[in-house]
Amino acid sequence: MRPIALLPLIAALLADVATATDTDPQHFSPAAAENVVVDPYVGDGALALDAAGYVGRGPFEFGCNHTSLDIAELLPDEHIVWLETAHFRIGCALPAVAVAGSRQWQEHLRGELTVLAGKLSGVDPRTRKLDRFLRAHLCAQRLEVLYGDVLQLLGRDADEFPSPPGHDPRRPETFLGLGRHLGMSAKFTVLLLARASDLQRYTAAHQGWATADPTTFLDTRVGTIRFVAAGDTAHGIGGDEEVLATLLTYHVAQSLYAGYRSFGHMLPAWLPRGLALHHARQVSTRVPVTPMRDEAEREFYRQWQKQLGILRKDWSFTPLADLFQTIDEKRLDEQRSLESWALVEWLTAERPAELRAFVHAMKAPFHDRLRFPTNEELLARQQLALEQSFGTDAAGLELAWRQHTGPKTKVRRRR
Numbered sequence: 001m002r003p004i005a006l007l008p009l010i011a012a013l014l015a016d017v018a019t020a021t022d023t024d025p026q027h028f029s030p031a032a033a034e035n036v037v038v039d040p041y042v043g044d045g046a047l048a049l050d051a052a053g054y055v056g057r058g059p060f061e062f063g064c065n066h067t068s069l070d071i072a073e074l075l076p077d078e079h080i081v082w083l084e085t086a087h088f089r090i091g092c093a094l095p096a097v098a099v100a101g102s103r104q105w106q107e108h109l110r111g112e113l114t115v116l117a118g119k120l121s122g123v124d125p126r127t128r129k130l131d132r133f134l135r136a137h138l139c140a141q142r143l144e145v146l147y148g149d150v151l152q153l154l155g156r157d158a159d160e161f162p163s164p165p166g167h168d169p170r171r172p173e174t175f176l177g178l179g180r181h182l183g184m185s186a187k188f189t190v191l192l193l194a195r196a197s198d199l200q201r202y203t204a205a206h207q208g209w210a211t212a213d214p215t216t217f218l219d220t221r222v223g224t225i226r227f228v229a230a231g232d233t234a235h236g237i238g239g240d241e242e243v244l245a246t247l248l249t250y251h252v253a254q255s256l257y258a259g260y261r262s263f264g265h266m267l268p269a270w271l272p273r274g275l276a277l278h279h280a281r282q283v284s285t286r287v288p289v290t291p292m293r294d295e296a297e298r299e300f301y302r303q304w305q306k307q308l309g310i311l312r313k314d315w316s317f318t319p320l321a322d323l324f325q326t327i328d329e330k331r332l333d334e335q336r337s338l339e340s341w342a343l344v345e346w347l348t349a350e351r352p353a354e355l356r357a358f359v360h361a362m363k364a365p366f367h368d369r370l371r372f373p374t375n376e377e378l379l380a381r382q383q384l385a386l387e388q389s390f391g392t393d394a395a396g397l398e399l400a401w402r403q404h405t406g407p408k409t410k411v412r413r414r415r
Helices: 010-017 046-051 068-074 103-117 132-154 196-206 241-259 270-283 295-302 304-314 334-350 352-362 375-390 394-405
Strands: 002-005 061-063 081-084 088-092 188-193 215-219 224-230
Touching (some): 061 188, 068 088, 081 132, 088 132, 103 132, 103 241, 132 188, 132 270, 188 196, 188 241, 215 241, 224 241, 241 270, 270 334, 270 352, 295 334, 304 334, 334 352, 334 394, 352 375
Parallel strands (some): 088 188
Antiparallel strands (some): 081 088, 215 224
């Protein structure tokens, strides 16, 4: 995955986000809608869409200077299913796939399909094949579930966030962002295409460079964070639903935390990595979510729980004081990713209120959102947030973690 891409004139563009608003779907003429096959699960009626919890299925604004119609025109060979939920605008063109995988994964998928069957007609939780419409609906459902999970971790209600132009960043104590979607002005967007060649065409046209890799992109003009990926690349989301569900959760979780209180700066690498892994590994512990060089690395990821026990045995973790200094996520190797995840797991289980206070403090605006912080300023903010949220520094937090989860020393009785 590429890190969030920042446009060259980012300082000026951040100010533009304050005036961005969600585009009313009625702005687009229904007569201009894409010529697509009728969705067998919702038909073509508004009542069925509403009953399923959808706002609509396009046409809608998707990013700066382009709509779902523009994407369909640019990529005529992609059979894109468009869906709009409360917090996402989604385009999915992934092909049909057989239900496969471990028993644990299939049970998870059956549970998802059972919930979906309660909202959409014709969904069979026992199906052995997921058609392209069903995969799109599963994506939409997963994204809204993830959104709710992120809100819960943050200790926030969806209706707390302001309507555009949002709160005044000069008052960081009350600043929750510039819009209704975790603080972002517009809904988060997701585009899943069938072919890498078409993803390259799309990213060249609308993101400034051509890439076939899964990519997260900050669209400052509209005020959205977008995740795009293609199905026929090495990560395998096109032909494996477990891979799709896990990678989608991981990447979009990073988008949601980046968008909290409106995107204004990056975070120290351990925090978004650990938070995103927390959500992704609840979907599957078998699917690696970061690039792996070989099967040995993939197997190491699948054995994280065992590896965690080994690290705890003699407490051979990277000191938190060192881990917390890393800014660039590319510098987090497999063990440091494991440590970031393990720390977040402990904090969410044992100290959730302090964790949400820490994330909230880390996302407070810098410099009235007129410029980005330096690395030194970001690390100084982290040190202060640790003291304010946990009442200690990195070494003290590590000591508390070790005392709670580390090896227990037996005390010999004196005779």
